[in-house]
Amino acid sequence: xxxxxxxxxxxxxxxxxxxxxxxxxxxxxxxxxxxxxxxxxxxxxxxxxxxxxxxxxxxxxxxxxxxxxxxxxxxxxxxxxxxxxxxxxxxxxxxxxxxxxxxxxxxxxxxxxxxxxxxxxxxxxxxxxxxxxxxxxxxxxxxxxx
Numbered sequence: 001x002x003x004x005x006x007x008x009x010x011x012x013x014x015x016x017x018x019x020x021x022x023x024x025x026x027x028x029x030x031x032x033x034x035x036x037x038x039x040x041x042x043x044x045x046x047x048x049x050x051x052x053x054x055x056x057x058x059x060x061x062x063x064x065x066x067x068x069x070x071x072x073x074x075x076x077x078x079x080x081x082x083x084x085x086x087x088x089x090x091x092x093x094x095x096x097x098x099x100x101x102x103x104x105x106x107x108x109x110x111x112x113x114x115x116x117x118x119x120x121x122x123x124x125x126x127x128x129x130x131x132x133x134x135x136x137x138x139x140x141x142x143x144x145x146x
Contacts, residue, residue: 011041084114097124100135 089107096102099116103109113124140146 013037084111084118086111094129096127096129096132098127098131099124100132102129102132 087107089105091105093105094102095106095109097109097113099122101112103112109126116122116124137146
């Protein structure tokens with residue numbers, strides 16, 4: 001929880017009142033005042049999480065939601081072909097496909113192979129990693145980057 005300058009000031013005032021209370025222990029006005037100050041301090045320091053979840057979403061949504069979000073072709077393909085499942089594996093063990101693209105690992109290759117098969121009817125296979133290196137060099141040369 002972050003303390004604001006206001007909450008720090010309240011804490012300082014409560015400490016000063018606590019000192020006064022030590023001298024005037026029997027004063028009911030002092031006890032009431034200190035109780036109110038502590039309650040106010042707790043209220044000021046209460047976190048935002050105390051709000052209703054739906055209300056928080058209404059506050060956050062206009063700030064972070066952008067209705068003009070562009071959906072990539074990859075995302076559209078994934079929605080159309082729900083039978084292609086990405087298992088979420090992200091360990092790095094690169095494989096090269098016959099389309100000249102290098103995939104992160106075998107699971108990513110299988111996932112993209114399924115999407116390509118469903119979308120284009122093209123069947124890709126695993127080839128030697130040198131094939132992808134050569135394809136990348138050709139692309140760089142054709143774009144004048146090499």
